[in-house]
């Protein structure tokens with residue numbers, strides 16, 4: 810993973826083909842599509858504790874009072890994970906705090922001090938669920954291509970689409986335009 814300082818450095822590379830898999834906020838796709846950023850900031854905490862919710866499930870709450878997108882609760886490695894997605898990063902802690910109060914009042918959550926906090930980004934999934942495969946000699950994979958599904962799963966599709974785009978390029982290694990249909994067929 811690149812540090813922010815490293816990502817800030819501008820340098821140029823020459824390549825016949827580019828596979829852009831930069832995640833939800835890639836500059837390659839942004840530059841090619843001249844598109845504004847459409848991403849959601851995620852904030853989640855990891856704590857020990859107990860709660861009256863089935864810990865074998867991933868629970869999603871769509872009440873706009875708790876998040877600007879969705880709020881979730883799940884358990885991993887014996888830690889209670891409480892997260893919110895927001896469009897405006899400055900709101901993430903206040904939404905998280907409201908969601909936590911809700912879990913306490915409705916599900917008897919007794920949650921210790923967070924041992925870890927994580928801030929990340931995901932693509933914003935909009936109606937229509939548009940996938941962008943890229944064009945010409947620049948193709949996209951994973952979150953950069955919008956392969957995150959509406960349930961927030963994107964790891965397997967990132968692996969599969971990265972593989973598929975590499976296969977599509979291999980099949981036309983001397984061409985100038987990679988046909989995205991080939992890419993679709995592989996997937």
Ligand SMILES: Cc1cc2nc3c(=O)[nH]c(=O)nc-3n(C[C@H](O)[C@H](O)[C@H](O)COP(=O)(O)OP(=O)(O)OC[C@H]3O[C@@H](n4cnc5c(N)ncnc54)[C@H](O)[C@@H]3O)c2cc1C
Pocket residue numbers: 810811830831832833835836851853892929930931950951952953957961962963964965967
């Ligand atoms: C809180 C949270 C929970 C999630 N839980 C799940 C889950 O349980 N299951 C699941 O399937 N998915 C989950 N996802 C989604 C999943 O993490 C992503 O869909 C997946 O990581 C996408 O992979 P990617 O390789 O496309 O992008 P990323 O994993 O975002 O990787 C992109 C990489 O490219 C680097 N990069 C960016 N720009 C440049 C550049 N210009 N040059 C070089 N490198 C660059 C970034 O630093 C980053 O390391 C979750 C996401 C979040 C935020």
